[in-house]
Amino acid sequence: DVKVTQSSRYLVKRTGEKVFLECVQDMDHENMFWYRQDPGLGLRLIYFSYDVKMKEKGDIPEGYSVSREKKERFSLILESASTNQTSMYLCASSPPGGPIFYEQYFGPGTRLTVT
């Protein structure tokens, strides 16, 4: 069973803080993703990575950066958190051998509140 874990379920940060969201998958998947989920907007792709040290911008990368130093770990960084980044953040991974957006396995999400 694929397991995608996220470091925190709930996080409260102050405006201007640097925030790290960690994601780990245990199935040796090559592809990893960060989304944010907002009511009425569905999921929006922030960044994805198809290999260690490789990254691609998604639809809403502004204000975010990512790091993938090891295959199993994909970190999302909010350089200077703002209130409009209050959201649910979902990490996902997908296996190699098919299109990059093949069946994705999602983590439980981190609900981030920026005050």
Place this chain on the structure above:
Amino acid sequence: AQSVSQHNHHVILSEAASLELGCNYSYGGTVNLFWYVQYPGQHLQLLLKYFSGDPLVKGIKGFEAEFIKSKFSFNLRKPSVQWSDTAEYFCAVNAQRYSSASKIIFGSGTRLSIRP
């Protein structure tokens, strides 16, 4: 710009009723299509997917979806819903592009509530 529309934001049905959730997309090229489901308190998980071949695809828990290319639609169906189908359902479209990175776009979701 590419988009995915789920026109029903909240659907309420009684048990044993038939279900159809609409999904329309705007993209003229090759697409891969997905339905994901999020049960209360659980992770988002794949319900079914279409890549090629038979446009009628079957997924888990008795769900199916039909890809109608001429209508740019991928509607989700189930002949008889159960209370346990209460969840939020997301349609997603992966646009295959040769000249740049592949993209995925999710719809805004449809919340399904089943009355026991």
